[in-house]
Amino acid sequence: MADNMTAPSQIVERQPVATSTEKYPKLLQSLQDPDISDNDIDNHCKDIFSSYSCSDYQATNFEAATRNQSISPLWFQHRMGRITASKANDVWTRKETTSPDVLVKRIVGYSSYDLSKKTAVKWGIDHEEECKQAYITNQSTQHLDSECNLSGFTINSQHPFLGASPDGITNCQCCGKRLIEIACPYKHKDIAVMQAASSDKDFCLDKSLHFKTNHRYYTQVQFQMFILQLTFCDFIVFTKCKPSPRMVIVRVSIDVNFCHALISTCELFVKTYVIRELVTRQLENQQQVATRPPEENNNEKKTWCLCAEPEYGKMIKRDKSECPYQWFHYKCVNIRRKPKGKWYCLSCSE
Numbered sequence: 001m002a003d004n005m006t007a008p009s010q011i012v013e014r015q016p017v018a019t020s021t022e023k024y025p026k027l028l029q030s031l032q033d034p035d036i037s038d039n040d041i042d043n044h045c046k047d048i049f050s051s052y053s054c055s056d057y058q059a060t061n062f063e064a065a066t067r068n069q070s071i072s073p074l075w076f077q078h079r080m081g082r083i084t085a086s087k088a089n090d091v092w093t094r095k096e097t098t099s100p101d102v103l104v105k106r107i108v109g110y111s112s113y114d115l116s117k118k119t120a121v122k123w124g125i126d127h128e129e130e131c132k133q134a135y136i137t138n139q140s141t142q143h144l145d146s147e148c149n150l151s152g153f154t155i156n157s158q159h160p161f162l163g164a165s166p167d168g169i170t171n172c173q174c175c176g177k178r179l180i181e182i183a184c185p186y187k188h189k190d191i192a193v194m195q196a197a198s199s200d201k202d203f204c205l206d207k208s209l210h211f212k213t214n215h216r217y218y219t220q221v222q223f224q225m226f227i228l229q230l231t232f233c234d235f236i237v238f239t240k241c242k243p244s245p246r247m248v249i250v251r252v253s254i255d256v257n258f259c260h261a262l263i264s265t266c267e268l269f270v271k272t273y274v275i276r277e278l279v280t281r282q283l284e285n286q287q288q289v290a291t292r293p294p295e296e297n298n299n300e301k302k303t304w305c306l307c308a309e310p311e312y313g314k315m316i317k318r319d320k321s322e323c324p325y326q327w328f329h330y331k332c333v334n335i336r337r338k339p340k341g342k343w344y345c346l347s348c349s350e
Contacts, residue, residue, distance in 0.1 A: 029278070082155070108274065123184065128182050149169050151166050178232045180234045190242070191241050221252055226259040311327070314330040316328050
């Protein structure tokens, strides 16, 4: 880290709120208030933005509860209504002339995603663990007492409408604590990372294997570092080229000025658009009105899971026939491998 790099404790501007006795923060979906009048909505949203809180106690409990490799419906539920690292770049690069509605529906959790590249999504998910194991092996030979642990969903107690769940947290005696983020680009799955960086102008790394600061992955890892209050990240790019897989590890330092601008932009979007939708559910109602009857949707793909999306990647089936969802995407319920024994979703376990 450069000598003039701002320490994590200096990044935050707002002071923590009083600790709540509730174990986890209040679900953002509970902010809905159908009786709020048009005259009161603006002030009501401002009040919510300033008064909604997630204490350090709640944030710590929640991160721990969503960290393990077993089922964690909390992970999905508390993402709904929060800007996460994967959506931060969309908020950051959005033009003022672009309607916020599609992005708001994605953040709130009832908009469909573009799954036209689901093969790429599946390949990335399938090889993430292989990449992580290769990284762990590499770090064990290069660093002193290196360990890599799972990371749950972290809500920043001083920015409670923002959250991040990186691919892991690494710690060693020589470098200290840092997050990791893994990229397994399907487009370049059969070539070396250096070749991809040299031939593809849209690749996340340049020809010198430096991280491109205008790439969405860069925004994602900067957002994650700010939320977790860490000063650097190991960004890992992994391909399966022959005769052996290739992996490049790029050490990324936090850009404090960029993070301040990014967080300000994200919180302004929350304050202006997201909270209003959480309260009124106007876009959800419009979506329901515009939906065609089932008999007219014969060409549409069947949807599953809490996210109401089609099949893609690894999925797990519930062990209860009455379950309203039946199948779940691993990512949506924070599973990395198939759990042992019977598995139930939240609605079934209740």
